[in-house]
Amino acid sequence: xxxxxxxxxxxxxxxxxGYRQHLVxxxxxxxxxxxxxxDDGTTVQVEPILIGRNEAKIKELAExxxxxxxxxxxxxxxxxxxxxxxxxxxxxxxxxxxxxxAMAAGKHIFTEKPTAETLAEAIELAQIAQETxxxxxxxxxxxxxxxxxxxxxxxxxxxxxxxxxxxxxxxYWVFEGDVQEAQRPSWNYRAEDGGGMTTDMFCHxxxxxxxxxxxVKSVNATTVTHIPxxxxxxxxxxxxxxxxxAYGIFELETPGGDQVVGQINSSWAVRVYRDxxxxxxxxxxxxxxxxxxxxxxxxxxAHTPKPVWNPDLPVTEPFREQWLxxxxxxxxxxxxxxxxxEFLRDVVAGRExxxxxxxxxxxxxxxxxxxxSSAERRTIDIPAITL
Ligand SMILES: NC(=O)c1ccc[n+]([C@@H]2O[C@H](COP(=O)([O-])OP(=O)(O)OC[C@H]3O[C@@H](n4cnc5c(N)ncnc54)[C@H](O)[C@@H]3O)[C@@H](O)[C@H]2O)c1
Numbered sequence: 001x002x003x004x005x006x007x008x009x010x011x012x013x014x015x016x017x018g019y020r021q022h023l024v025x026x027x028x029x030x031x032x033x034x035x036x037x038x039d040d041g042t043t044v045q046v047e048p049i050l051i052g053r054n055e056a057k058i059k060e061l062a063e064x065x066x067x068x069x070x071x072x073x074x075x076x077x078x079x080x081x082x083x084x085x086x087x088x089x090x091x092x093x094x095x096x097x098x099x100x101x102a103m104a105a106g107k108h109i110f111t112e113k114p115t116a117e118t119l120a121e122a123i124e125l126a127q128i129a130q131e132t133x134x135x136x137x138x139x140x141x142x143x144x145x146x147x148x149x150x151x152x153x154x155x156x157x158x159x160x161x162x163x164x165x166x167x168x169x170x171x172y173w174v175f176e177g178d179v180q181e182a183q184r185p186s187w188n189y190r191a192e193d194g195g196g197m198t199t200d201m202f203c204h205x206x207x208x209x210x211x212x213x214x215x216v217k218s219v220n221a222t223t224v225t226h227i228p229x230x231x232x233x234x235x236x237x238x239x240x241x242x243x244x245x246a247y248g249i250f251e252l253e254t255p256g257g258d259q260v261v262g263q264i265n266s267s268w269a270v271r272v273y274r275d276x277x278x279x280x281x282x283x284x285x286x287x288x289x290x291x292x293x294x295x296x297x298x299x300x301x302a303h304t305p306k307p308v309w310n311p312d313l314p315v316t317e318p319f320r321e322q323w324l325x326x327x328x329x330x331x332x333x334x335x336x337x338x339x340x341x342e343f344l345r346d347v348v349a350g351r352e353x354x355x356x357x358x359x360x361x362x363x364x365x366x367x368x369x370x371x372x373s374s375a376e377r378r379t380i381d382i383p384a385i386t387l
Contacts, residue, residue, distance in 0.1 A: 140339065
């Protein structure tokens with residue numbers, strides 16, 4: 001039995017996403033399980049190399065998790081011939097430069113979203129991946145979530161009949177940071193540092209809409225900065241220059257040519273009266289479903305109640321009880337870990353990953369056009385990207 005060890009240089013692992021989702025919930029569990037096995041019996045093991053700016057912090061994390069290799073030298077790791085994959089979860093504004101260097105050095109890349117701050121740069125990255133032939137993967141975690149896996153299964157089974165619309169509600173209250181500490185990094189609220197709800201979330205919504213419904217044909221968005229002043233990690237007041245909410249309407253087209261209306265509200269200034277922090281509802285002629293991160297409930301046409309509008313009477317139907325939970329019927333692992341494993345299999349097989357830099361560029365495009373739509377107060381058609 002042979003073992004193939006992939007050395008993964010991991011940048012930005014002191015951050016929220018890099019640490020929790022990618023290191024602790026993905027790479028370390030794969031390592032600690034002894035890797036995974038391919039169909040031909042080969043074991044694929046991973047060997048992380050932690051990269052960070054702060055030596056003390058990175059060393060401490062390496063020791064805490066029994067990781068042998070760490071460095072503060074990003075370029076050195078990128079150019080280390082023994083490194084197979086460069087992973088990036090650092091600040092968005094630093095990403096494109098790191099990815100370009102990594103691909104130029106012949107490394108496979110796996111990266112957080114968004115891949116770049118501008119569409120031109122995101123397309124350039126996709127072109128470099130194509131030219132160099134490296135395997136490039138971009139985090140599309142929402143599509144691996146149990147809730148959305150179940151929702152997609154309902155679409156595949158034709159449960160909805162003709163799909164009419166999809167609506168998404170995303171967000172929660174992010175504290176300003178003065179009295180109670182903010183639960184998200186301050187750069188998220190500064191446009192000059194790559195922050196902003198639209199930039200952050202529309203790249204997710206693009207692949208969610210593509211992955212569940214079909215192509216996104218147009219966008220009409222209103223983006224707002226509801227909370228203009230916040231307090232940073234040091235307790236200092238700063239001006240929130242980025243949008244903290246985006247209200248978007250999207251025209252979608254299914255692979256069968258049906259037109260579907262998409263609508264997603266994203267806000268860091270909303271309080272949750274939902275079951276999960278994000279929820280999507282699809283309505284179709286034969287049924288409807290609501291999916292969160294984990295749970296998905298559905299209602300068939302035959303079980304659809306017939307409400308009658310009468311504000312003088314208390315509500316007559318127990319609406320929430322009229323939905324049936326959709327079972328997982330499979331062991332649905334952490335979404336980030338599931339995508340990592342799929343990506344690593346693609347690297348070993350020398351093939352493309354299904355969620356690469358072109359899909360990511362379409363996400364950056366949707367964010368860019370969403371912001372433009374808001375600034376110009378109009379609907380914008382989305383042109384197809386060709387490399
Ligand atoms: N897939 C998802 O659901 C998801 C969710 C949140 C964030 N993200 C993406 O992940 C990336 C990281 O986001 P995060 O929320 O973990 O951010 P974070 O601020 O917690 O982490 C940022 C990381 O970048 C490092 N860094 C390197 N140079 C820096 C500099 N000059 N200034 C500040 N930090 C620097 C930090 O040390 C840290 O490790 C972003 O690109 C973000 O868009 C993805």
